[in-house]
Amino acid sequence: MVEEPAENISGGPESPAQRAAFEPGAAETHAERVVDTLGELYWQKAYGGRDAFECLVRTILSQNTSDKASQPAHDSLLERYDSDDTAGDTDLVSALADAEQSKLAETISSAGLYNQKSEVIIDAATEIRAEFDTAADFDAFVKAESPETVRERLLEIRGVGPKTADCVLLFAGGRGGVFPVDTHVHRIARRMGLAAADADHEEVREALEAAVPAEKCGFGHTAMIQFGREYCSARKPACLDGPEACPLYDDCDRVGIDEVAESVVDPAETLD
Known part of the structure; x- marks a missing residue:
């Protein structure tokens, strides 16, 4: 079994978790069978326990960027606005609501789109x-x-x-049946035939949450992202190297993939 990466999307590297219910071989749907295989490849966790506001901030920082870029930004933000030395007894919500936008932008610059994200964080803190x-x-x-x-x-x-919103529900609220859909999940679910080829993010979420048991949605989301990074990339999925190169080859419809021509298009383009 592959170890969970130290930097793990919006849940954070210290995200509390317990082993989730997992019964490989008892899958009732195509999507559940895929998630079971992912569970055998990676890990099975039931999430929850993160502070909701911090989780919201971290997820905003992770938008349109990698964990490698967003994690340092998150650490720098907490060091400046949530440490004993700089914030005293000030609540993180208040500290960020009162933050100077240019200073916050500088603090989170490693996350990319820092001007936009700093404005969103300040607005969210003010509203909350x-x-x-x-x-x-x-x-x-x-x-x-x-x-x-x-x-x-x-x-x-x-x-x-x-x-x-779904990441906050999953990583902070620990809500079963929540399957957040990021770029990886959106691509893989349609490519594998777990959702319609032209499904948008919300339609993919609805399809997965309907087909995957609630207790498996959390680790299905996390493991599918890791699978997308390691095997099912946007431009060169492992299946182009042959059936033996991908552990989910037999469970994948490979929508948009031409193994003979070694070409890849977005699944939605196959409907044109």
Whole structure:
């Protein structure tokens, strides 16, 4: 079994987790069979326990960039705005709501799009402070309210999209049945035939959450991202090197992949 990478998307490297229920061989759907194989390749975890506001900030930082770039930005942000030396007893929500945009942008510059992200973070902190007061109160809301209520409220925050909202639900709220869809998941699900070739991110999420048991959605999301990095890249998936090169070859429809011509297109282009 491959070790989980030290830097692990929005959950963070210290994301609390327990082994999730896992019964390989008992899959009832194509999508569940794929997730079971991913679980055997990587890990099985049930997530939850992260601070909701910090998780929101970290996920915003991770948008359109790699973990290698976003993790240092996250660490620098906490060092400047959440350390005893600089923030004292100030709540992180208040510290970021009152942050000077140019200084925050400089702090998170390694994450890319730092001007835009700094504005989104300050706006989110301001909105959360106005409604929930503190990070602890916001965390209680995320963990106590229904996933539908939390997701709807998160999506009202400027700059927070479905993937960001779902990551907060998964990594902070520990909600079963939440399968966040990033670029990797969107590509792989359509390429493998787990969702329609022209499905958008929300349609892929709905398809996966309907076909994968709730307790397997969290590690399915995380492991599918790792699989996309190691095997199923956008431009050169492992299957182009032959069936033996990909552990999920037999469970993949390879939509948009021509193994003979060694060409790859987005699955949606096959419908043109």
